Amino acid sequence: MNISILAFGIARDIVGQSEFDFELVEGGTVGALKEDLVDRYPDFAKLVSFAIAVNGTYVTDEHVLGVKDEVVIIPPVSGG
Amino acid sequence: MNISILAFGIARDIVGQSEFDFELVEGGTVGALKEDLVDRYPDFAKLVSFAIAVNGTYVTDEHVLGVKDEVVIIPPVSGG
Amino acid sequence: MIEIQLLDRELDPKYCTECVYTPEAGGIAVFVGTVRNQTADKRVLRLEFEAYEKMALSEMRKIAERAAEQWPVKRIVIHHRTGVLYAGDIAVIIAVSTPHRKAAFEACAFAIDTLKETVPIWKKEIFEDGEVWVAAHP
Amino acid sequence: MIEIQLLDRELDPKYCTECVYTPEAGGIAVFVGTVRNQTADKRVLRLEFEAYEKMALSEMRKIAERAAEQWPVKRIVIHHRTGVLYAGDIAVIIAVSTPHRKAAFEACAFAIDTLKETVPIWKKEIFEDGEVWVAAHP
Numbered sequence: 001m002n003i004s005i006l007a008f009g010i011a012r013d014i015v016g017q018s019e020f021d022f023e024l025v026e027g028g029t030v031g032a033l034k035e036d037l038v039d040r041y042p043d044f045a046k047l048v049s050f051a052i053a054v055n056g057t058y059v060t061d062e063h064v065l066g067v068k069d070e071v072v073i074i075p076p077v078s079g080g
Numbered sequence: 081m082n083i084s085i086l087a088f089g090i091a092r093d094i095v096g097q098s099e100f101d102f103e104l105v106e107g108g109t110v111g112a113l114k115e116d117l118v119d120r121y122p123d124f125a126k127l128v129s130f131a132i133a134v135n136g137t138y139v140t141d142e143h144v145l146g147v148k149d150e151v152v153i154i155p156p157v158s159g160g
Numbered sequence: 161m162i163e164i165q166l167l168d169r170e171l172d173p174k175y176c177t178e179c180v181y182t183p184e185a186g187g188i189a190v191f192v193g194t195v196r197n198q199t200a201d202k203r204v205l206r207l208e209f210e211a212y213e214k215m216a217l218s219e220m221r222k223i224a225e226r227a228a229e230q231w232p233v234k235r236i237v238i239h240h241r242t243g244v245l246y247a248g249d250i251a252v253i254i255a256v257s258t259p260h261r262k263a264a265f266e267a268c269a270f271a272i273d274t275l276k277e278t279v280p281i282w283k284k285e286i287f288e289d290g291e292v293w294v295a296a297h298p
Numbered sequence: 299m300i301e302i303q304l305l306d307r308e309l310d311p312k313y314c315t316e317c318v319y320t321p322e323a324g325g326i327a328v329f330v331g332t333v334r335n336q337t338a339d340k341r342v343l344r345l346e347f348e349a350y351e352k353m354a355l356s357e358m359r360k361i362a363e364r365a366a367e368q369w370p371v372k373r374i375v376i377h378h379r380t381g382v383l384y385a386g387d388i389a390v391i392i393a394v395s396t397p398h399r400k401a402a403f404e405a406c407a408f409a410i411d412t413l414k415e416t417v418p419i420w421k422k423e424i425f426e427d428g429e430v431w432v433a434a435h436p
Contacts, residue, residue, distance in 0.1 A: 079281030159419030
């Protein structure tokens with residue numbers, strides 16, 4: 001399935017754009033997405049960490065993604 | 081010797097005035113003054129505590145008083 | 161009472177402090193986070209803050225709600241700025257009122273500590289010779 | 299930079315916060331102590347604060363100096379009010395700036411805790427049916 005992903009901060013710099021489409025197997029998990037992202041953009045492996053938010057909430061690697069989800073890459077935050 | 085004493089807060093209420101003269105033996109200590117104050121005004125014994133400041137600084141009971149000192153009774157503070 | 165805002169204009173400590181005033185509260189703790197003019201030994205020219213706005217707001221609200229569960233919070237305000245900031249500018253204000261002061265300090269410290277861990281806001285430091293996303297790399 | 303004041307007029311959190319701003323500081327902690335509208339179960343009509351002014355100022359300065367010895371304080375402001383106050387009025391403001399936030403919270407908490415122990419200022423609570431010097435009796 002084709003999902004749309006938003007990228008902020010250094011994630012946007014790594015991907016090269018703030019919104020992009022990404023191909024993931026039907027019923028793919030967040031964990032699978034993160035692995036695929038690192039495969040395609042090795043610079044993600046250099047970060048302290050990165051999380052995925054789905055529909056505005058942090059989710060764990062086991063979370064199953066759907067095609068209509070708002071999927072966002074959250075690199076290490078540094079507000080405040 | 082006759083020393084002049086300032087009293088604030090509840091100390092003023094106990095003594096009945098904000099400034100008063102008090103007779104103390106020559107070379108009397110702060111500890112002696114406190115005992116004499118309690119003798120003359122027993123309500124001082126009902127306080128949580130009270131301290132004596134001399135010339136704007138807290139002093140211990142061993143401190144020897146002079147006739148020209150600014151002596152102040154400091155009942156429990158409650159600023160803030 | 162909880163007030164959460166993400167603003168691209170100057171933050172106002174007076175407003176935030178007054179916002180948490182209430183006669184039932186005896187203690188108000190306020191944290192004001194400003195932009196420093198250097199990191200390690202390098203002079204910072206400016207900072208650029210960006211936020212995933214929808215989620216930044218909801219995560220800040222969660223922090224306020226968790227603070228109110230753990231301490232007797234009367235009112236809490238969290239304002240965070242976005243956009244370009246210079247040394248001395250205020251990036252964040254957190255104000256908390258509680259009946260007694262200890263809880264106000266604890267809740268305020270909890271809120272800023274948690275904000276720095278969970279709220280999707282990122283800052284980039286711009287130096288004379290380059291730029292870096294803060295905290296991104298080990 | 300240390301600023302100490304004893305004032306018989308309204309205190310100003312904005313002034314105090316701005317006073318401790320400096321580009322070298324990354325964290326500002328402010329404590330604002332307000333008058334509550336009740337003690338235990340009794341409604342407080344008003345409070346009367348009095349100070350042994352000369353010594354209150356010197357003891358507040360000592361607190362600021364001790365805070366600056368123990369933490370990397372850039373600036374610290376302590377303003378305390380005297381006279382008649384009503385519920386919601388500000389009795390004290392302490393603002394501290396440090397390079398990082400943890401020290402600002404610690405120094406600010408130290409300052410208010412110590413102020414309440416050492417500074418010769420007294421408050422009398424006036425109720426509908428009487429009055430009491432706070433903390434005087436066990």
